[in-house]
Amino acid sequence: VLVENGDVEDFWISGGSAYGVAYEWAKARAGRRWSSADVYREHLARTIANYPGIYGRIEEGFHRDGRYVRLFGNHDDVLEDPAVAAGLHDAHPDLEVHEHLVLRDGAAGAERTVAVVTHGHQVDSWNAADLAALGRFGTWFGSTVADAPFSESHPGMPPPEATRAMLSGRQPNVLTRVSPVLGANRDLYSLDEVWLADAFRAAYPSGDDPWLILGHTHLPVHAARLPGTDDRWDRYINGGCGVHHQMVTAIEWDGTVVGADPVVxxxxxxxxxxxxDTPDDALVTSHAGRRIARRVLAPSEDGSVLVPV
Incomplete structure (x- = not known):
């Protein structure tokens, strides 16, 4: 099963982009009033048209067999509108977009929740469901400041050094804490994973809490430590921003062994x-002359860093 965990088509981009073209296309239809849904639908249609190979592989390899789940995040929460989400049917007929995915264990008639999967920004104060407009304004404002000629800030995809750090065992594996006043930290991360851990522990005092599987916010972690302590949140994993310099991160869930805990x-x-120095046993395929490797990023023995294995 393939789960795409939000922000697949970015509806926040503007200017010289697909979104900018969509606005121009709408404005060119003089004499007709265009709604936001019209613009979003055009944006979606152009994105699908630009990436037929990706949408085609997902349709043929997963969706047709009922093995594709689509969740929305803060950059694509407009898919909550059925009129916009219907645009996905051109690529994936009858596809529904959800806020979260719940995995349950039906063994022996039990309905125990084993895991909850959702986009990481669904649980922060700036970008949660119905609040994404607040996060969008902050992003637009921050991007405007960053684009100013006097600014030395260059936000965006992590630099090459971040890829090297992650693949050499130097990536910290620590939960993020944010300001309780601003709802963000100096890196503009807005999900307080420490508060989230406390909330889960309060909800499941007996320690039978389900896995929480997030993505996008923003550093990859697995069974990470709480800052300044040896305490760890064992059933929490976050794929991070996902797209890095010459690397993507994701989460794999193997629950095929009956009666055993899933391997996450x-x-x-x-x-x-x-x-x-990539070892030969890490190579899994090649594409267009490029050798593609795969490594598991596991928590170190003390949980302080992620180690490629």
Whole structure:
């Protein structure tokens, strides 16, 4: 089963982008009033048209067999509107978009919740469901400041050094804490994972809490430590921002062994050229002359860093 965990088509981008083209297309239809849904639908249609290979592989390899789940995040929460989400049917007929996915164990008639999967921004104060407009304004404002000629800030995709750090065992594995006043920290991360851990422990005092599987916010972690302590949140995993320099991160869930705990892993696929000492046993495929490798990013023994294995 493939789960795409939100922000697949980015409806926040503007300017010289697909979104900007969509606005121009709408404005060119003089004499007709265009709604936001019209603009979003056009944005969606152009995105699908630009990436037929990706949408085609997902349709043929997963959706047609009923093995594709689509969740929305803060950058694509407009898919809550059925009129907008219907645009996905051109690529994936009858696909529904949900806020979260719940995995339950039906063994022996039990309905125990084993895991909850959702987009990481669904549980922060700036970008949660019905609040994404607040986060969008903050992003637009911050991007405007960053684009100013006097600014030395260059936000966006993590630099090459972040890829090397992650694949060499130097990536910290610590929960993020944010300001309780601003709802963000100096890196503009807005999900307080420490508060989230406390909330889960309060809800499940007996320790039978389900796995919480998030993505996008923003650093990858697995069974990470609470800051300044040896305490760890064992059933929490976050794929991070997902897209890095010559690398993508994601989460794999293997629940095929009946009666056993599922195996949950944080994994990285990367261009082997980005890491010169990539071992041969990590190579899994090649594409267009590029060797693609895969490594599991596991927590170290003390949980302080992620270690490629």
């Amino acid at each position: 892993q944080l994994v990285a696929w990367f261009d082997a050229a980005a890491v010169p």
